[in-house]
Amino acid sequence: MALSCVLTDIEGTTSAIAFVKETLFPFAEAELDAFLDAHEEEPEVAAVMAEVREIASQQEPRSTLRMWMAEDAKVTPLKTLQGLIWRAGYLDGRLTSHLYPDVPPCLRAWSKAGLRLAVYSSGSVAAQKLLFGHTGAGDLTPLFAGFFDTKVGGKREAASYATIAAGLYLPATTILFLSDIAEELDAAAAVGLQTCQLVREADGTQATDRHAWEPDFPGVARRFGLPVPG
Numbered sequence: 001m002a003l004s005c006v007l008t009d010i011e012g013t014t015s016a017i018a019f020v021k022e023t024l025f026p027f028a029e030a031e032l033d034a035f036l037d038a039h040e041e042e043p044e045v046a047a048v049m050a051e052v053r054e055i056a057s058q059q060e061p062r063s064t065l066r067m068w069m070a071e072d073a074k075v076t077p078l079k080t081l082q083g084l085i086w087r088a089g090y091l092d093g094r095l096t097s098h099l100y101p102d103v104p105p106c107l108r109a110w111s112k113a114g115l116r117l118a119v120y121s122s123g124s125v126a127a128q129k130l131l132f133g134h135t136g137a138g139d140l141t142p143l144f145a146g147f148f149d150t151k152v153g154g155k156r157e158a159a160s161y162a163t164i165a166a167g168l169y170l171p172a173t174t175i176l177f178l179s180d181i182a183e184e185l186d187a188a189a190a191v192g193l194q195t196c197q198l199v200r201e202a203d204g205t206q207a208t209d210r211h212a213w214e215p216d217f218p219g220v221a222r223r224f225g226l227p228v229p230g
Contacts, residue, residue: 003194003224004174005116005145007164009155010123010131012180012205013198019098020123027089028082029069035085036062045084051077074122076150083127090134097131100200104137105229106217111143113227118146120164120177125149156183158190165191176224182208196220 011020039045049061055077056064068078089095111117119128125147132140146168153160165172172192179185180203185195189211197213198220199205207213214220221228 002174003115003176003226005118005168005170005176006110006226007118007120007175007177007188007193009177009179009181009184009198010119010121010128012200012203013178014100014103015098015131016100016200017203023095023098024082024086025069025072027095028085029066031085031089032062032065032069032081035088039084045081048077048081048084074150074154076124079122079124079127079150083124083130086127087130090130095134097135099132099135099137099140100216102216102218104135104140106221106226107140107143109227109229110221115226116145116168116170117143118148118164118168119144120148120152120155120160122150122155125151155179155181156187158187161188161193162191165193176220178220180205182210185211194224196223 008014011017052061052064068075121128128147129141148164152163176194177188178196178198180198185197189195195211197208197211199207199213199215214223218228
């Protein structure tokens with residue numbers, strides 16, 4: 001069936017794993033106390049901290065957050081708070097997001113051709129918009145029709161992809177999901193999404209034999225008959 005939408009992961013797919021692990025995560029950890037000291041009473045941050053206390057009621061909230069950071073836990077309040085801290089860094093110029101150079105031209109070409117674009121990442125929707133809004137190639141957020149995070153479910157759970165398809169009002173079979181993680185692609189394929197693994201040499205990704213794979217977005221475009229820029 002013809003494609004109507006490309007749904008993409010971020011880390012290891014559009015952006016280097018190193019950017020997230022070596023820039024974004026350490027920035028959030030280093031800024032945690034100062035950010036909470038300055039903003040903890042604000043409604044948006046207070047709601048996050050209340051959720052942390054609800055999940056880990058026997059632990060001090062900041063200690064819980066640091067533990068989750070050390071574990072890279074996919075916990076929604078942590079991801080939300082990280083996004084808020086990153087927003088401050090992007091807005092004052094301390095952070096600029098990384099995208100692989102092949103990504104922006106392909107996203108623009110696909111959008112221009114009428115394909116809908118969407119993002120599904122374990123990072124919060126707010127963090128996703130910040131990343132695509134502060135790139136060296138400009139603000140790419142207007143290209144996207146939807147942003148999805150772990151509020152729809154885990155990325156290795158098939159039901160999450162059914163929820164996303166329903167949220168986009170599209171048949172699952174018309175959506176192409178791009179990720180570097182085979183188990184995420186397995187979950188997407190289980191409900192009918194088309195899939196392609198991004199095997200970025202810089203990230204050391206190992207190709208799976210369960211899904212089509214390509215080294216970059218132009219390779220994806222050629223394999224699935226999408227526009228290839230320039």
